[in-house]
Amino acid sequence: MNAPRHDRIARAFSNAQDYDRHAKVQQIVAHALTDRIATLDLPPSPRILEIGCGTGFLTQGLIDHGLHGQYLVTDLSPAMVARCQQRIGTHPAIAFATLDGEYGTPDGEEGFNLICSSLAFQWFDDIETGVARLIKRLKPGGHCIFTTLGADSFHEWRHAHLAEGLTPGTPAFPSLAQYHAIKPAGVQATCTVATHIDRYDNARDFLHGVKQIGAGTADPCHRPLPPAALRRVMRRFEMAGGCATYQIVTCHYQREAIG
Numbered sequence: 001m002n003a004p005r006h007d008r009i010a011r012a013f014s015n016a017q018d019y020d021r022h023a024k025v026q027q028i029v030a031h032a033l034t035d036r037i038a039t040l041d042l043p044p045s046p047r048i049l050e051i052g053c054g055t056g057f058l059t060q061g062l063i064d065h066g067l068h069g070q071y072l073v074t075d076l077s078p079a080m081v082a083r084c085q086q087r088i089g090t091h092p093a094i095a096f097a098t099l100d101g102e103y104g105t106p107d108g109e110e111g112f113n114l115i116c117s118s119l120a121f122q123w124f125d126d127i128e129t130g131v132a133r134l135i136k137r138l139k140p141g142g143h144c145i146f147t148t149l150g151a152d153s154f155h156e157w158r159h160a161h162l163a164e165g166l167t168p169g170t171p172a173f174p175s176l177a178q179y180h181a182i183k184p185a186g187v188q189a190t191c192t193v194a195t196h197i198d199r200y201d202n203a204r205d206f207l208h209g210v211k212q213i214g215a216g217t218a219d220p221c222h223r224p225l226p227p228a229a230l231r232r233v234m235r236r237f238e239m240a241g242g243c244a245t246y247q248i249v250t251c252h253y254q255r256e257a258i259g
Contacts, residue, residue, distance in 0.1 A: 006100060009076060009123050019055050019083075022212040025196045025246050027057050029147050030118040032194075033250070034061030037116060040143050045069045046113035049137065051101030051146070052076065052120020056084035062116075063088065069113070072106055074099035076123075102130040111139040117146035119248075122153075122173050131253070132184045141257035150193060150247035151175040157206070157244065160236035166229060169222030179249050187253045196246040203234035206244055 046069040053059050053075045071094040075081045078098045085096045099106065101117065102124045115134050124130040127148075135144050151173050161168035176193060183189050200206040225233065 006076065006102075006123075011077075018212045022209045023054075023057070025198055026054070026119055026213065028196060029246075029248055030057035030061055033058060033116070033118050033145070033147050034065055036250070036252075037062060037114070037143075037145060038065045038067065040114070040145070041141075042067070042069075042113055042143070047110060047139070048072070048114045048116065049106055049112045050074060051099075051115065051117035051134075052123075053084045053096075054080050054118075054120075056087035058116065058118040059084055059088055069093065071095065072097060072112075074101060074104075074106070075120075076100055101134075102126075103133075106137065111142065112137055113139055113142045115142070115144040115146075117148075119147055119149065121146050121148040122171070127174050127178065128182050131182050131251070135184050135187055135253055135255060138253075138255040140255055142255050144187075144253040144255075145251070147248055147250050148179075149173045150179070150249045152195075152245060152247040154244055154246075156240055157233075157237060160233045160240065163236050164229065164232050166225060166233060167222065169224070173247075176249065179251060182251065184253065186256050188256075190252045192250045194248045194250070196248060198244045198246065200242045200244065202242060203237045206237065206242065207234075 046067075048062070048067070048069050048071045050059060050071065050073045053073045056073075059071070059073050073081070073084060073088070073094060074097050075084065076098070081096050081098050088094060097107070101120060106112075115138060121127060121130065131144070138144055153173055154170050158168045158170055176191075179191050182191075198209075200209070
């Protein structure tokens, strides 16, 4: 486990005080995932584990869709858990906890009918191993479904660096081939891709928006650019149109039922 990196990620999200106003794509993706989950063959009162709840876009969406059950709503950042709980309110069937979704162990041994997450798994150190660990927490017939970022995300910002002969600090998200290769034994797996494009008036707005949603944690090996180099990259980004692509990967795993 890369504990220092996970600590930096947690702090970045804890400091994202204006998250909801800047997280436009995150809201769109959470709403689409909510609609997808609403079609699953879940039991009447499922046990649900949410990883990376943020401020509660997905949590609120599932509740609004009438998905009633026993929820364990978690995030790596204690501040995000608190903000999600503030959005949702107190309910006897909903528990909140700070949890590292990749390495932590949820309380209880009963297993879950649904494990879900919206745009959190891209922060995992090892996506394949992390998913395999979570699938072991599913009950027979249970579903693990999540959205995450593919390698083509923010390619405009990367290209602006490369055009200046510089290395970007954007994390290296897994490729589509890596996602398609995640096929744990005893599960049915599907993987789909969609693209969302966010447009900015200038590079400063882009960087500010990324920081405000807590997504500014750079690759561990990256060294910050000198101011003059960063200004050149920003100009390149703006000349190319000031767009930022989100490559949204949706992975769905269903554990085989017994009998």
